[in-house]
Amino acid sequence: MTSGVLNLVLKRLAIALVTLLIVLFAVFFATSMLPGDTASILLGQAATPEAVAGLREAMHLNDPAILRFLRWLLGLLHGDLGTSYANEMPVAALIGGRFVNTMKLAGITTLISVPLALTLGITAAMLRGSLYDRIVTVLSIGVISVPEFMVATLSVLLFAVYLKWLPALSSVNEAHSLTDLVRIYAMPVITLTFVISAQMIRMTRAAVIETLSTPYVEMALLKGASRGRMVLRHALPNALGPIVNAVALSLSYLVGGVIIVETIFNYPGIAKLMVDAVATRDLPLIQSCAMIFCLGYLFLITAADIVAIMSNPRLR
Amino acid sequence: MTTRAAASRRSLLGHSYNLVGVAAALVILAWTLVAIFAPYIIPHPIGDIVDDDYFGPMRQGLWLGSDYLGRDMLSRVLMGARYTVGISLAAVSIACFSGVVLGMIAAVTGGWLDTCLSRFLDAMNSIPSKLFGLVVVAAVGSSIPVLILTLAVIYIPGAYRFARALAVNINTMDFITVARVRGESTAYLIGSEILPNIIRPVLADFGLRFVFIVLLLSGLSFLGLGLQPPLADWGALVRENIGGLPFAAPAVIVPSLAIASLTISVNLLIDNLPQKIRDRDA
Numbered sequence: 001m002t003s004g005v006l007n008l009v010l011k012r013l014a015i016a017l018v019t020l021l022i023v024l025f026a027v028f029f030a031t032s033m034l035p036g037d038t039a040s041i042l043l044g045q046a047a048t049p050e051a052v053a054g055l056r057e058a059m060h061l062n063d064p065a066i067l068r069f070l071r072w073l074l075g076l077l078h079g080d081l082g083t084s085y086a087n088e089m090p091v092a093a094l095i096g097g098r099f100v101n102t103m104k105l106a107g108i109t110t111l112i113s114v115p116l117a118l119t120l121g122i123t124a125a126m127l128r129g130s131l132y133d134r135i136v137t138v139l140s141i142g143v144i145s146v147p148e149f150m151v152a153t154l155s156v157l158l159f160a161v162y163l164k165w166l167p168a169l170s171s172v173n174e175a176h177s178l179t180d181l182v183r184i185y186a187m188p189v190i191t192l193t194f195v196i197s198a199q200m201i202r203m204t205r206a207a208v209i210e211t212l213s214t215p216y217v218e219m220a221l222l223k224g225a226s227r228g229r230m231v232l233r234h235a236l237p238n239a240l241g242p243i244v245n246a247v248a249l250s251l252s253y254l255v256g257g258v259i260i261v262e263t264i265f266n267y268p269g270i271a272k273l274m275v276d277a278v279a280t281r282d283l284p285l286i287q288s289c290a291m292i293f294c295l296g297y298l299f300l301i302t303a304a305d306i307v308a309i310m311s312n313p314r315l316r
Numbered sequence: 317m318t319t320r321a322a323a324s325r326r327s328l329l330g331h332s333y334n335l336v337g338v339a340a341a342l343v344i345l346a347w348t349l350v351a352i353f354a355p356y357i358i359p360h361p362i363g364d365i366v367d368d369d370y371f372g373p374m375r376q377g378l379w380l381g382s383d384y385l386g387r388d389m390l391s392r393v394l395m396g397a398r399y400t401v402g403i404s405l406a407a408v409s410i411a412c413f414s415g416v417v418l419g420m421i422a423a424v425t426g427g428w429l430d431t432c433l434s435r436f437l438d439a440m441n442s443i444p445s446k447l448f449g450l451v452v453v454a455a456v457g458s459s460i461p462v463l464i465l466t467l468a469v470i471y472i473p474g475a476y477r478f479a480r481a482l483a484v485n486i487n488t489m490d491f492i493t494v495a496r497v498r499g500e501s502t503a504y505l506i507g508s509e510i511l512p513n514i515i516r517p518v519l520a521d522f523g524l525r526f527v528f529i530v531l532l533l534s535g536l537s538f539l540g541l542g543l544q545p546p547l548a549d550w551g552a553l554v555r556e557n558i559g560g561l562p563f564a565a566p567a568v569i570v571p572s573l574a575i576a577s578l579t580i581s582v583n584l585l586i587d588n589l590p591q592k593i594r595d596r597d598a
Contacts, residue, residue: 015438022439030451145579147531149538149554150572153561161564255444256535263539264558275539278454286454290447297444 008309016302023298027290028069076291082284091288095270099292102262102269106254108185109192114247117197121204121243126231128209136201143198148260152191159187188265195257196250203246211239241311248304255297337588343581347574350394351401358391363546371557371565381566383557389567392553393574399549400575403460404533407467408526414468415475416518420506422476423483434480437473445470445532453541463542467529474528478521482514523586527579534575550575 075082081091124136143151159165211217212235220234262272274289350357360366365386372382380389418437422430452466486492487510495509536542537551548556553571560568 015435018435019439019442022436023443026440026443027451030455141583142580145527145583146572146576147534147538147551149535149551150576153554153558153568153572156561157564157569161562252444256446259446259450260535260538274450275541278450278541281454283454286451290451293444293447294442297447298442301442 005310009306012302012305012309016298020295020298023294024073024291025069027287027294028072072287081288084285085280085282091284094273094285095288095292098268098270098273101267102258102271105185105188105192105258105262105267105269108189109196109254110251112189113193113197113200116193117200117250118204118243118247120197121201122208122231122236124201125205125208125212126227128212137205140198140201143194144202148191148195148257149264151194152187152261152264155187155190155194159190188261188267191261191265192254192257196253199253200246200250203250204243207239207242207246208235210242211235214238241308244307244311245304248300248307252297252300252304255293334588336584340581340584340588343577344585347397347401347578347581351397354394354398358388358394360388360391362387362391362395362548364388371560371563371567374566380570383553383567384559389570392548393550393570396548396550396553396571397574399460399543399547400530400533400551401578403464403467403543403549404526404529406464407533408471408522408529410464410468411471411529412475412518412522412525415472415477416479416511416514417506418472419476419479419481420483420510420514421502423480423487424502424505424510430480433476437476440469441473441477445528446535449532449536450539450541453536458541458544460543460547463533463536467533470532471525471529475521475525479514479518482517483510486510486513520586520589523582527582530575530579 072082079092081095083089084091084094087094120136124133127133208231212231214235217230217235220230225234258269259271259275261267262269263275266272270289270292274286274293277285277289366382366388368386370382370384370386372386374381380393383389383392418433422433448470449466452462456462483506492505492509495505500509533542533549534551534554537549538555540552540555543549543552545552545556550571554568557565557567557571
């Protein structure tokens with residue numbers, strides 16, 4: 001790796017850091033715009049003005065917003081996420097187990113959807129114009145054009161209502177055996193896989209088709225290489241960068257996807273926690289959940305950009 | 317696309333129209349008319365309980381069955397079109413107008429304004445859209461103006477990036493330099509020199525962004541964070557009738573199909589716009 005690539009990568013990381021600060025500030029600012037005074041909400045209607053003033057002082061609510069933001073940031077660096085308004089528990093304790101659940105869901109989905117989408121995308125590009133390619137293209141456009149909850153409701157209709165193979169709701173705590181586990185994760189994972197794969201298939205297919213139309217691939221065809229060799233040996237290594245980029249970008253759709261999927265299947269993950277926190281206006285909890293999602297999202301799109309930079313042979 | 321080859325072409329008003337494109341345009345037109353005239357064509361008032369049974373099946377008089385309270389589903393879907401189409405259209409208009417104007421200004425002006433604006437809007441783009449919606453709704457509550465503004469703000473960065481990329485290319489052309497030398501103002505440059513040259517891709521982008529906004533609005537409403545009862549757009553209709561899912565009630569399927577028909581039609585229309593319209597010089 002030459003200094004050129006290193007510079008570009010470092011620059012991209014710096015941009016990501018600046019972005020992270022702006023995003024954190026936006027999250028903090030948006031959540032502190034809540035009308036009504038936090039202290040009086042916490043103490044209820046019977047609170048005396050002195051008690052409210054005391055609590056405001058204790059919670060540093062009288063400080064300017066920028067000071068509170070810096071204090072919050074400092075707390076984050078120490079791993080202190082604050083205390084939930086709704087049930088007085090530390091936010092970190094509330095999030096802990098939920099976070100693991102969401103990561104399990106995202107991890108299983110990634111393990112299934114990446115190989116699936118890459119296979120479908122690359123084969124569709126190889127057989128461009130065939131009936132198979134048309135079916136894959138039309139299906140993936142169809143999935144992209146409809147909301148995630150529709151994919152979810154349709155899979156419930158198909159697998160739980162008509163075929164009766166799977167339960168419509170998940171409850172992680174009741175998993176005792178492997179079959180239980182499969183039944184619990186099946187519906188959310190199927191839905192998420194559809195949503196993520198559709199994007200990935202389209203982008204992979206486009207990347208491979210673009211490489212296949214380059215002169216050196218035509219050259220390989222003319223010198224008599226077989227179709228498989230032409231794609232696997234000549235086209236694929238050069239399409240790898242765009243494909244990894246597509247994978248990372250598509251995985252960032254997981255962030256939006258889990259919010260819907262966890263809600264609809266009542267899955268005890270961090271997105272469900274956040275949607276519930278919005279309903280109860282539990283600000284510290286919303287801030288922390290939003291931050292985790294933004295971090296994940298930012299990580300994936302930065303990774304996608306860095307892969308794109310590293311895979312560009314002109315910079316090597 | 318397969319459809320383009322398969323569909324027959326016919327001539328109308330001097331353009332060749334693609335059958336799929338025409339069909340998609342008709343669906344969009346139909347939903348637009350429904351959105352405008354909904355209050356006059358609904359068979360039952362949307363709040364009235366007209367069926368003794370909840371999640372009733374399709375039958376004469378209740379063409380799309382009844383919802384979880386026994387209300388007429390057809391009327392509710394027709395009225396839902398108003399909110400889904402209306403809010404999305406308002407939001408996409410604000411988003412594209414602001415995004416395109418800012419993008420053109422940034423491209424023409426360049427310098428620190430361009431850098432700051434691009435950096436800031438890129439950062440905005442790094443907030444997942446659903447999450448942004450969630451946080452705003454948590455902070456200021458959900459109402460139609462808030463929804464329109466939130467959806468618009470979420471999609472301004474995308475429109476900006478798209479318009480700026482197009483405008484930067486036009487900005488290097490000779491006729492722009494000539495106009496600059498003539499001493500024209502920035503307003504003239506972006507309005508009379510750049511906009512006419514990027515208007516067609518911008519309009520196609522407008523359509524795509526409309527689809528994104530419809531999907532996001534439906535998603536938010538589905539989470540219960542969009543339109544609040546008694547108002548109901550299509551996403552909210554799916555949410556309130558989700559209990560009918562185990563019985564495959566039409567009440568939960570029909571609003572989903574309505575959303576899909578609208579978004580797929582817009583996508584197909586953009587894919588099948590007559591080549592002549594897209595390529596003709598403005």
